[in-house]
Amino acid sequence: xxxxxxxxxxxxxxxxxxxxxxxxxxxxxxxxxxxxxxxxxxxxxxxxxxxxxxxxxxxxxxxxxxxxxxxxxxxxxxxxxxxxxxxxxxxxxxxxxxxxxxxxxxxxxxxxxxxxxxxxxxxxxxxxxxxxxxxxxxxxxxxxxxxxxxxxxxxxxxxxxxxxxxxxxxxxxxxxxxxxxxxxxxxxxxxxxxxxxxxxxx
Amino acid sequence: xxxxxxxxxxxxxxxxxxxxxxxxxxxxxxxxxxxxxxxxxxxxxxxxxxxxxxxxxxxxxxxxxxxxxxxxxxxxxxxxxxxxxxxxxxxxxxxxxxxxxxxxxxxxxxxxxxxxxxxxxxxxxxxxxxxxxxxxxxxxxxxxxxxxxxxxxxxxxxxxxxxxxxxxxxxxxxxxxxxxxxxxxxxxxxxxxxxxxxxxxx
Numbered sequence: 001x002x003x004x005x006x007x008x009x010x011x012x013x014x015x016x017x018x019x020x021x022x023x024x025x026x027x028x029x030x031x032x033x034x035x036x037x038x039x040x041x042x043x044x045x046x047x048x049x050x051x052x053x054x055x056x057x058x059x060x061x062x063x064x065x066x067x068x069x070x071x072x073x074x075x076x077x078x079x080x081x082x083x084x085x086x087x088x089x090x091x092x093x094x095x096x097x098x099x100x101x102x103x104x105x106x107x108x109x110x111x112x113x114x115x116x117x118x119x120x121x122x123x124x125x126x127x128x129x130x131x132x133x134x135x136x137x138x139x140x141x142x143x144x145x146x147x148x149x150x151x152x153x154x155x156x157x158x159x160x161x162x163x164x165x166x167x168x169x170x171x172x173x174x175x176x177x178x179x180x181x182x183x184x185x186x187x188x189x190x191x192x193x194x195x196x197x198x199x200x201x202x
Numbered sequence: 203x204x205x206x207x208x209x210x211x212x213x214x215x216x217x218x219x220x221x222x223x224x225x226x227x228x229x230x231x232x233x234x235x236x237x238x239x240x241x242x243x244x245x246x247x248x249x250x251x252x253x254x255x256x257x258x259x260x261x262x263x264x265x266x267x268x269x270x271x272x273x274x275x276x277x278x279x280x281x282x283x284x285x286x287x288x289x290x291x292x293x294x295x296x297x298x299x300x301x302x303x304x305x306x307x308x309x310x311x312x313x314x315x316x317x318x319x320x321x322x323x324x325x326x327x328x329x330x331x332x333x334x335x336x337x338x339x340x341x342x343x344x345x346x347x348x349x350x351x352x353x354x355x356x357x358x359x360x361x362x363x364x365x366x367x368x369x370x371x372x373x374x375x376x377x378x379x380x381x382x383x384x385x386x387x388x389x390x391x392x393x394x395x396x397x398x399x400x401x402x403x404x
Contacts, residue, residue, distance in 0.1 A: 114390075121379060175379065177323055182399065183385035188316075189403060196402035197384065201395055 001026065001098040001202060002115035004106040006166075006175065009158040010127030012186045012194075013120040017102040019195050024202060027099035029090075037085040043078070051082050052104065052165065083169055103162070107179065108170040116201055119180040120194070126187040127155055203228065203300040203404060204317035206309040208368075208377065211360040212329030214388045214396075215322040219304040221397050226404065229301035231292075239287040245280070253284050254306065254367065285371050305364070309381065310372035318403055321382040322396070328389040329357055 003020060007013020014030060021028035034052065038045040090109045093099055101110070107117040122130075128151055135144070146154060166174035177183055182201060184194045205222060209215020216232060223230035236254065240247040292311045295301055303312070309319040324332075330353055337346070348356060368376035379385055384403060386396045 119379075123380070177321075177377065177379060177385050177387065178325070180385075181387045181390055183379050183382075185379065185383045188383055193403055197399045200398035200402045201391060 002094050002110055002113045003100045003198070003202070004110065004115045004117050005100065005102045006107060006117070006119040006180065007102065008121040008127065008175070009155050009162070010131045011120045011122040012130060012191055014102050015191055016118075016120055016184075016186075016194055016198070017100045019191065020198055021100040023195065023199065024098070024100075027093070027097055028102075029093055029099055030102045033086065033089060033093075033101070033104055036089045037082055040085045040089065041081050043082065048082055051079055052086070105166055105170055108166075108172060116182070116198075117180045118198055119175055119177075119183045120186055121175065121183065122185055122187040124152055124155065128152060131155065204296050204312055204315045205302045205320060205400070205404075206312065206317045207302065207304045207320045207322060208309060208382065209304065209322040210324065210329065210377070211357050211364070212333045213322045213324040214332060214393055216304050217393055218320075218322055218386075218388075218396055218400070219302045221393065222400055223302040225397065225401065226300070226302075229295070229299050230304075231295055231301055232304045235288065235291060235295075235303070235306050238291045239284055242287045242291065243283050245284065250284055253281055254288070307368055307372050310368075310374060318384070318400075319382045320400055321377055321379075321385045322388055323377065323385065324387055324389040326354055326357065330354060333357065 001024070003017075005013045005017045005020075007016075017030065018028055031049075034045060034049050037043075037052075038048045041048070086104060087109050090101065090104060090106055093101070094110050094113050094115075101115075107115060128148065131151060163174040166172065172179045175183075182198065184197060186194060189197075203226070205219075207215045207219045207222075209218075219232065220230055233251075236247060236251050239245075239254075240250045243250070288306060289311050292303065292306060292308055295303070296312050296315045296317075303317075309317060330350065333353060365376040368374065374381045377385075384400065386399060388396060391399075
């Protein structure tokens with residue numbers, strides 16, 4: 001039982017993932033993956049985290065020849081190193097035991113394990129409210145005092161970066177229903193309800 | 203409790219709807235809606251059914267000014283009559299009792315009732331297999347002896363017509379996750395499993 005959760009920023013995917021893992025009594029992987037990649041690649045944790053939330057190669061458009069990019073872009077090799085590590089680590093985690101993995105292209109990387117592929121999303125208004133509520137503890141939001149406009153821009157930017165990263169390495173469209181088994185809109189559904197819906201598929 | 207089910211052709215949305223209504227012991231509306239519209243508009247059942255599966259106005263692109271279309275297109279008024287009837291009937295049905303409604307822009311028309319909005323879909327291969335299995339009884343498929351290529355083309359055509367009809371009258375994008383609470387991919391999930399997932403939200 002491998003469950004992968006893709007999620008729009010602020011939609012509650014991480015909370016859903018944690019609660020799923022708790023309820024099922026299986027492993028939960030999120031920031032642990034970053035730590036492992038950092039160890040395996042001799043890069044700093046912060047650098048790995050930054051790259052994984054951004055487009056891998058800022059100078060070349062999505063779909064551009066990897067060989068061409070590699071020869072011109074000094075960041076390309078490092079990005080590739082991180083993705084290679086990420087692939088290796090996710091496969092090790094999945095082979096080790098049942099687990100819930102949030103983000104990290106896990107649905108694609110672990111496709112041979114036939115994971116249950118969940119995507120969680122919500123309208124901007126709902127996600128802003130959620131971000132406000134958790135801003136004291138969230139890594140991407142703490143110590144910031146954003147206006148509504150700035151917060152909306154930040155949410156849109158994080159999603160754009162996730163979308164690019166996902167597309168670059170998987171060739172798939174992030175959040176496109178074709179690539180998931182179940183999509184849940186957390187705007188009108190409570191987290192308890194979403195949890196029950198996913199558990200019904202397990 | 204109003205549940206609306208949008209569905210790609212051949213994905214099993216109708217079966218899910220029927221089983222949901224049975225399990226919950228609530229009304230199920232599908233072809234009954236066509237009958238009621240036919241009665242209320244003095245149009246034949248067949249004509250109403252045909253219009254509701256097609257783009258309302260074949261001569262004007264989606265988004266084209268309705269006023270302009272109305273003055274040039276002889277079909278436009280009839281299409282509009284049908285949609286007006288459809289709106290009236292769906293609202294009456296929703297006000298009368300809890301129910302499951304498949305298709306018919308019900309998610310949009312009944313938005314003030316805050317329905318649970320489900321969308322069911324699957325890859326083409328899965329939908330073709332499903333169509334083959336039910337071709338003896340399905341209204342859109344019976345008495346046809348289609349090659350794989352013809353069947354795939356037919357499925358794509360029906361979906362395109364549904365998508366246009368939906369967009370024309372709702373201004374929304376058919377199947378876009380933003381307009382639903384839950385999307386289910388029936389390619390890898392059994393109908394029993396999908397049923398359980400939706401019931402978890404009720």
